Amino acid sequence: MLALVRPDSWNLPLFLHVLGATLTFGTTTTVMVLGFAGVRGDRERAVWLRSLTFWISFGILVPAFILMRGSALWILDKEFPGGHEPGWVGVGFIVSEPGALLVIVMVILAWLARSPKSRVAVAVPWLASILLVGLAIAWFAMSAKPGT
Amino acid sequence: MTLYQWLLFFHVTGAFFLIGGIVVAGILNLAAIVKDRPPSQVATLYGLIRFAVPLIGIGLLLTLVIGLWLVHNVGYSYGETWIVAAIVLWVLASALGNIDGKYQRQTGELAQRLAAEGDASSPELRARLRNPRALVISYGSGLMAFAVLGLMIWKPGV
Numbered sequence: 001m002l003a004l005v006r007p008d009s010w011n012l013p014l015f016l017h018v019l020g021a022t023l024t025f026g027t028t029t030t031v032m033v034l035g036f037a038g039v040r041g042d043r044e045r046a047v048w049l050r051s052l053t054f055w056i057s058f059g060i061l062v063p064a065f066i067l068m069r070g071s072a073l074w075i076l077d078k079e080f081p082g083g084h085e086p087g088w089v090g091v092g093f094i095v096s097e098p099g100a101l102l103v104i105v106m107v108i109l110a111w112l113a114r115s116p117k118s119r120v121a122v123a124v125p126w127l128a129s130i131l132l133v134g135l136a137i138a139w140f141a142m143s144a145k146p147g148t
Numbered sequence: 149m150t151l152y153q154w155l156l157f158f159h160v161t162g163a164f165f166l167i168g169g170i171v172v173a174g175i176l177n178l179a180a181i182v183k184d185r186p187p188s189q190v191a192t193l194y195g196l197i198r199f200a201v202p203l204i205g206i207g208l209l210l211t212l213v214i215g216l217w218l219v220h221n222v223g224y225s226y227g228e229t230w231i232v233a234a235i236v237l238w239v240l241a242s243a244l245g246n247i248d249g250k251y252q253r254q255t256g257e258l259a260q261r262l263a264a265e266g267d268a269s270s271p272e273l274r275a276r277l278r279n280p281r282a283l284v285i286s287y288g289s290g291l292m293a294f295a296v297l298g299l300m301i302w303k304p305g306v
Binding site for chain 1: 160
């Protein structure tokens with residue numbers, strides 16, 4: 001019932017956090033779809049799709065992830081100014097910290113996969129799939145707030 | 149966990165599916181129109197948009213059904229401004245999204261036909277891809293979903 005008593009000053013950071021999270025989910029799904037499409041078919045088409053995967057992961061996924069994570073810290077600072085945050089907030093950290101590393105590795109691999117001779121292209125959509133599972137766990141914790 | 153917590157989880161899941169699907173379709177659509185691409189590439193990108201369709205469909209269903217259930221569960225009135233505005237925007241976004249989906253399917257079919265006939269770019273395909281009215285409908289329906297997200301957080305009138 002937090003929504004009923006939430007101070008107005010929390011709304012903007014919360015909106016930006018949810019916006020960033022949904023953009024991250026949508027962009028990660030796009031990277032996964034393009035990534036799987038880019039490991040089959042003729043070589044020219046595959047290289048074009050891998051290049052597109054790189055530009056989308058670098059140009060949209062990274063800013064969306066930063067928006068999600070940055071606004072999470074902003075709302076956390078307002079909601080729990082003295083620390084002592086509940087367990088569901090901890091789940092967000094458990095997902096987003098390795099998630100950030102996953103995004104960095106994914107962007108590097110997507111960049112390397114632009115070469116026609118590269119063999120790392122297949123890793124990109126699988127890493128995106130793992131990130132999607134992590135995001136689903138985080139939105140379960142953030143929305144249902146189990147244990148409260 | 150209480151019923152409220154489960155409802156909120158499925159409602160938020162619906163929002164993630166809906167907006168996530170819109171983002172997938174929006175990015176692939178944008179990738180098709182920002183550069184002059186051969187019809188085969190346009191057909192590939194429009195073909196991949198089909199993966200966004202079930203996400204958007206499930207998202208639309210979950211956001212509305214679970215959302216209305218949540219209104220009842222929490223004890224809000226169905227006549228509150230932000231709830232009425234959200235439902236109106238949901239209906240408009242769905243209707244515009246449906247029109248856009250049909251238009252994009254036809255554009256994808258044209259691109260596929262051109263790709264099979266030698267993959268030469270055509271003024272008709274270019275005109276369909278950059279049709280201002282179609283773009284307003286497409287991106288307008290997406291922006292309405294983001295506006296609903298804003299309404300859910302600010303709840304004007306509460």
